[in-house]
Amino acid sequence: MPAELLTFAQLVLNGLALGAAYALVALGFVLVLNATGAVNFAQGDMVMLGGYAAVALARALPVPGLLLLPLVMAAMAGFGLLFSALAWRPFRHRPPIFGLLATVALGLALQEAMNALEGAGPQAGPALLGVGEIRLGPLGLSRASLGILLACLGLGLAQGWLLGRTQFGRRLRASAQDPVTARALGIPVDRLIAVSFMLAAALAGAVGLLLSGPYFVTPTSGTDLILRAYIAVAIGGWGSLRGAVVGALLIALFESVVAGYASSVAATAALYGAVLLLLMVRPSGLFPAPLGRRA
Amino acid sequence: MMRPASLVGLAIALWLLVVLLLGSGYEQRLMALAAGYALMAIGYQLVFGQAGALSLAQGACFAIGAYTAGILGGRLGWPLWAELPAVVLVPAALAGLAHTPVRRLDGHFFALATLGFAVLVRLVAVDAQGLTGGANGLVGVPAFGRGPGAMLVGWSLVGLGAALALWLTRGGNGPALALVRGDADLARASGLDPERIRARGFVLAAGFAGAGGALQAHVLGLVSPDVAEFSVMVGCLAMVVIGGRGSVMGAVLGALLIGHLPEWLRPLGASYRVAYGLGLFACLLVAPAGLIGSLERFWPMRRAARPVAGQRAAPAVATLRIDGVEKSYGGIAVLRDVTLEVRPGEIVGLIGPNGSGKTTLVNLISGLDRPDRGTISLGERRLDRLSPDRIALAGVARSFQTPAPPDGMAPLDLVTAALAAKRGCAGFGAAAELEPLQGRAADLLQRAWSTDIARALALDPAVLLLDEPAAGLDAGERDRLGLLLRALAAEGRGLLVIEHDMGFLMGLVDRVAVLLDGRIALIGTPDAVRADPGVRAAYLGTVPC
Incomplete structure (x- = not known):
């Protein structure tokens, strides 16, 4: 393989691992969005919290990250329940902007709380599958990236199965599409919404652990993630699961490749420039939700 | 009595004065x-x-x-x-x-x-x-x-x-x-x-x-x-x-x-x-x-606006012409070669089974969507390339099938907003005074049957499109609505009324257009439409009349 092509393939591979992590954040965001119509701007901060949970657990229990993963996810699911009671229940009958601002406020409080507890410096979390690099022919893939890819694939498939193939998923989708009718049919809509917050938080916890190893965690590390997830969900068509995953992968590939050939500053500038261009051409994203108003 | 905003402004001014006179350099900074x-x-x-x-x-x-x-x-x-x-x-x-x-x-x-x-x-x-x-x-x-x-x-x-x-x-x-x-x-x-x-x-x-x-x-x-x-x-x-x-x-x-x-x-x-x-x-x-x-x-409410009758100058009259309009969504033809006229002072009924394209036609006329082919014009003016707000100001106003006023917006404000728009309000900057507008809005609300019709009337339209105005009304309310619509037609306005209530519609309109599968199947007087065997079979036959 010529060297040029090899570099490109390596950049794509790195981008895929990062994109998988972005996709999980975006999936958690879309899960809550679809269940409640609410925009959870604290999803990134939940990832950050999950990262610190992983750091703390790894201090107490020196076992491989793979064993800590369910623990972190369970703890974050509990936090998700608390979060839904604070950021969703009191605001469900108000215009959506209030719920959005409430998640911004709580996310801010979370960031500052971790800043006060752990300081602003980066902390390293546990590695999922050990450290080092695996050779795939001429390409290299770090064990951390491999772990992220595998875990994201597994969690993504599990979420797809849960939403698409189970009675629980059908009820969840029904109550998201039409909460009033769902309630009339005896579906416990409020409980399902609380569960979707728990799932979203558990996903965030998983990402937090996955990223805390190779990329470290700081109190503000959620901010970049939520911006990426927000872009992914918006260009993916605001509410489409498939669109969110595709959007997240596109963003990460774009960033990885542009950063590889130019600089990370150029990558950020190009990313937002490209998003603006995309929105000009397709004002409702790549996979727009079928909209219609019965006038 | 002072409004809370003015009181807060006063308190802020006092705070500033205290800091200005007594505060340290740091506080002033x-x-x-x-x-x-x-x-x-x-x-x-x-x-x-x-x-x-x-x-x-x-x-x-x-x-x-x-x-x-x-x-x-x-x-x-x-x-x-x-x-x-x-x-x-x-x-x-x-x-x-x-x-x-x-x-x-x-x-x-x-x-x-x-x-x-x-x-x-x-x-x-x-x-x-x-x-x-x-x-x-x-x-x-x-x-x-x-x-x-x-x-x-x-x-x-x-x-x-x-x-x-x-x-x-x-x-x-x-x-x-x-x-x-x-x-x-x-x-x-x-x-x-x-x-x-x-x-x-x-x-x-x-x-x-x-x-x-x-x-x-x-x-x-x-x-x-x-x-x-x-x-x-x-x-x-x-x-x-x-x-x-x-x-x-x-x-x-x-x-x-x-x-x-x-x-x-x-x-x-x-x-x-x-x-x-x-x-x-x-x-x-x-x-x-x-x-x-x-x-x-927690502040006392404002004084209610007192209705002020506007001068009932005759509106600018014009004929609405729909000519050869076609529209399809995703390859499915919803409207096919629809041609229809609403003349000044005329009430035209639009009937048809669910899904026959009635609301789509109203959406095309009011600019929420554009026709694939054909023209729509009011008098000499082409409407089919204008935006909805231009169409509304040009003299074609519509009501909605399920009008829901936005959260927390009073009917008076809704009608006042339309009145302001008619007077050239552009959101920011020069605008008509509020009180006369509110008085006029209160008058319109008193006259019209529903908030949404009052809002449409605030635009002083030459043609009014009404999407199921009688839905959910009882017999007495329908009579009052009928009187209002006739009075509006008598002012020279043209009315296009979509309605499922045949008893109400047939007693009201001058002509009826029947829409079947996106085509105008028949246009005629209520009697002619009632007598048509095709229409009876397709539509009226299912309604006891």
């Missing part, structure tokens, strides 16, 4: 910095609080203002009088440029686009060393100094800005803006152009933010890249939410509180910012209308 935030927040009320667009670029415009001041006033040594227009115009022009390509975006897509703009501004601030000084920022900006001077200059600017913002949103603009942020489609049908109004709000807001940022640069004597951080935007959101969304005085109050919060919470040490986040959350929880809005809830 804090006040001068708060003035910069206040200008940013007042501007943000225009785009977010009033026009209802969630812009995430207000912090970035603040930064542009600060850097403009730093470059022009600091590095190039421009005098203040030359710099002042620039710090307002540069951010406004950049915001206008950034907004033009994304003006069609709504809701979260708009928020994302403005966020993209903000990220690009931050990149320039941090990385364009030559222009912005990069991580070092810009130093040597002429400082107003520590004394009362900076505070006086800052709060004079706030006073000017507040007066300008109040003027921009006065009179009929208020209800019109409430309608734009409540329901964009309903606003369009009422003759308002939400895209243009949001664009104006965005550019105006950028100008205010620029002045605020420049003020900060001159108070600090430097520009640091921190000014472009997203926390400035979050602070701006917090100011308008805590102060009271939409209120100029609320923005000033919010800016004063947020500006002083670090000082007041200093005893908490490093964790004060946790309290800031939680305090913002608590405010959203217990006082969602903000401090000003919460005060207003």
